[in-house]
Amino acid sequence: xxxxxxxxxxxxxxxxxxxxxxxxxxxxxxxxxxxxxxxxxxxxxxxxxxxxxxxxxxxxxxxxxxxxxxxxxxxxxxxxxxxxxxxxxxxxxxxxxxxxxxxxxxxxxxxxxxxxxxxxxxxxxxxxxxxxxxxxxxxxxxxxxxxxxxxxxxxxxxxxxxxxxxxxxxxxxxxxxxxxxxxxxxxxxxxxxxxxxxxxxxxxxxxxxxxxxxxxxxxxxxxxxxxxxxxxxxxxxxxxxxxxxxxxxxxxx
Amino acid sequence: xxxxxxxxxxxxxxxxxxxxxxxxxxxxxxxxxxxxxxxxxxxxxxxxxxxxxxxxxxxxxxxxxxxxxxxxxxx
Numbered sequence: 001x002x003x004x005x006x007x008x009x010x011x012x013x014x015x016x017x018x019x020x021x022x023x024x025x026x027x028x029x030x031x032x033x034x035x036x037x038x039x040x041x042x043x044x045x046x047x048x049x050x051x052x053x054x055x056x057x058x059x060x061x062x063x064x065x066x067x068x069x070x071x072x073x074x075x076x077x078x079x080x081x082x083x084x085x086x087x088x089x090x091x092x093x094x095x096x097x098x099x100x101x102x103x104x105x106x107x108x109x110x111x112x113x114x115x116x117x118x119x120x121x122x123x124x125x126x127x128x129x130x131x132x133x134x135x136x137x138x139x140x141x142x143x144x145x146x147x148x149x150x151x152x153x154x155x156x157x158x159x160x161x162x163x164x165x166x167x168x169x170x171x172x173x174x175x176x177x178x179x180x181x182x183x184x185x186x187x188x189x190x191x192x193x194x195x196x197x198x199x200x201x202x203x204x205x206x207x208x209x210x211x212x213x214x215x216x217x218x219x220x221x222x223x224x225x226x227x228x229x230x231x232x233x234x235x236x237x238x239x240x241x242x243x244x245x246x247x248x249x250x251x252x253x
Numbered sequence: 254x255x256x257x258x259x260x261x262x263x264x265x266x267x268x269x270x271x272x273x274x275x276x277x278x279x280x281x282x283x284x285x286x287x288x289x290x291x292x293x294x295x296x297x298x299x300x301x302x303x304x305x306x307x308x309x310x311x312x313x314x315x316x317x318x319x320x321x322x323x324x325x326x327x328x
Contacts (some may be wrong), residue, residue, distance in 0.1 A: 077303050176314040183317035236310045
């Protein structure tokens with residue numbers, strides 16, 4: 001009965017029963033624990049990076065490398081010199097996402113918090129407020145003109161272009177920002193579950209048990225791949241936040 | 254009619270496959286061009302890589318929306 005391998009319904013692999021406070025607003029389940037650890041690690045990183053020794057050693061070295069990566073690789077890369085004031089924001093965003101994602105492959109927990117849409121949606125909304133806020137701060141009320149009217153558009157096409165720009169900047173942009181993180185992590189989680197279910201289904205006394213190393217190799221390979229995806233999605237989310245902030249506040253066009 | 258015989262889940266799975274065609278071609282083309290650019294000008298590799306990931310993120314969104322619709326329609 002190979003094909004009858006029981007695949008758990010989606011709600012079983014993303015919904016976790018509460019450890020305490022079932023149904024209350026402070027309900028504690030697996031996802032909340034992942035948030036807790038991610039916040040803890042991010043705060044730890046900030047504390048380590050805050051010591052001001054001239055020659056950094058050990059943990060401070062690591063924290064400074066992390067700051068440098070976000071500053072040079074993300075903030076300055078997307079916004080230029082003025083991006084430096086956004087480094088703390090982008091830094092907390094990047095490491096919070098990275099630490100929640102990496103729990104996808106950490107045994108016992110093995111649940112990326114971003115596979116529940118609540119977390120990517122909240123982060124995308126925070127980023128939404130920040131980049132539109134940066135736009136209003138930089139342009140005042142003229143931000144609507146900056147955002148909705150691209151330069152050099154014929155006057156006859158203006159209403160259509162403004163409508164398209166409004167839908168894409170104010171509605172679709174946060175949506176795709178959310179879905180990109182959410183769907184990537186959910187897909188990775190389902191992929192790992194699929195291979196794990198297949199492996200256990202093949203551990204039988206039947207002759208086709210000889211194939212069981214194949215899905216197991218799949219689990220190993222995709223676990224390594226998911227480590228890469230966790231990093232990449234945190235990077236892409238933060239990079240896009242930087243790009244959106246830059247598009248909102250820039251004066252060039 | 255073939256489509257009429259498929260279950261709701263079958264149609265959802267088929268639609269996800271359709272949604273993956275465009276982004277598949279797009280990402281392939283994008284990364285291919287980026288590799289070419291990096292091979293020609295290794296000194297600009299850092300900039301090309303960042304822009305490549307940005308482009309991939311935008312293209313990939315289409316496939317991921319297809320993936321989400323797959324669950325919305327198929328569940």
